[in-house]
Amino acid sequence: MMGRLPFIAGNWKMNKTVGEALDLVRQLKASISKVEGVEVAVAPPFTALYAVQKELEGTTIKLAAQNLFYEEKGAYTGEISPMMLKEIGCHYVIIGHSERRQFFGETDETVNRRIEAALGQGLKVIFCIGETLKEREEGRTFAVVERQVERGLRKFREMEVKGIVIAYEPVWAIGTGKTATPEQAEEVHRFIRGRLEKLYSREIAEGIRIQYGGSVTPENIKGLMSLENIDGALVGGASLKAETFSKIVRFKEM
Numbered sequence: 001m002m003g004r005l006p007f008i009a010g011n012w013k014m015n016k017t018v019g020e021a022l023d024l025v026r027q028l029k030a031s032i033s034k035v036e037g038v039e040v041a042v043a044p045p046f047t048a049l050y051a052v053q054k055e056l057e058g059t060t061i062k063l064a065a066q067n068l069f070y071e072e073k074g075a076y077t078g079e080i081s082p083m084m085l086k087e088i089g090c091h092y093v094i095i096g097h098s099e100r101r102q103f104f105g106e107t108d109e110t111v112n113r114r115i116e117a118a119l120g121q122g123l124k125v126i127f128c129i130g131e132t133l134k135e136r137e138e139g140r141t142f143a144v145v146e147r148q149v150e151r152g153l154r155k156f157r158e159m160e161v162k163g164i165v166i167a168y169e170p171v172w173a174i175g176t177g178k179t180a181t182p183e184q185a186e187e188v189h190r191f192i193r194g195r196l197e198k199l200y201s202r203e204i205a206e207g208i209r210i211q212y213g214g215s216v217t218p219e220n221i222k223g224l225m226s227l228e229n230i231d232g233a234l235v236g237g238a239s240l241k242a243e244t245f246s247k248i249v250r251f252k253e254m
């Protein structure tokens with residue numbers, strides 16, 4: 001894997017009250033805090049971020065937010081700024097998740113602005129891309145992913161893209177139980193790395209981690225992680241239970 005540190009992140013989506021979030025994180029601390037050679041992050045909903053961060057203090061598990069708004073502050077009812085996330089100890093922020101694109105009008109352009117704002121505050125970004133089933137069936141997977149990468153990263157220089165992790169999540173695999181086969185995933189991951197090399201340099205492309213997301217489970221993680229261009233996973237459903245998420249984090253022991 002060219003020395004890229006595997007990165008497993010749990011995207012809790014709109015799940016877990018503060019109490020439930022703390023329960024889960026306490027269990028995770030017990031089961032994964034000693035695992036080495038893999039970076040781990042959890043992305044609770046906004047309301048639980050602060051409490052979870054307090055609970056994570058002194059561990060290597062990192063805190064991620066699921067979204068942010070690109071303005072610094074002001075009259076944007078219902079939004080959260082990069083600075084607010086930074087202040088409470090967020091390390092990562094997920095940007096451009098397909099559910100945001102599908103249900104909340106997020107576009108490549110707003111994703112680009114959000115990434116810029118996040119990086120500007122020193123937050124690291126998990127930048128999500130992926131094609132829909134229709135796009136795949138029409139043979140447009142590579143074109144869609146290419147457009148998302150180019151527009152999402154527009155204007156960023158090499159220094160900036162170093163703060164980005166890409167999550168390739170085929171929309172048809174999210175929450176459906178239909179994982180892409182390791183070969184299908186690897187094919188797109190290799191393509192993305194090729195695009196990054198064209199946009200930046202070989203060195204940058206080799207350094208950027210590309211996670212796979214979409215129905216990742218303890219059963220399929222090992223096969224996915226064995227591939228050259230798959231550097232981790234963004235896990236939804238299976239991150240909501242300590243038992244399954246821990247197994248995924250401990251994929252090397254399987």
Ligand code: PGA
Pocket residue numbers: 011169173174175176177213214215216234235236237238
């Ligand atoms: P899933 O979600 O693991 O439940 O398919 C992944 C994601 O949306 O990040």
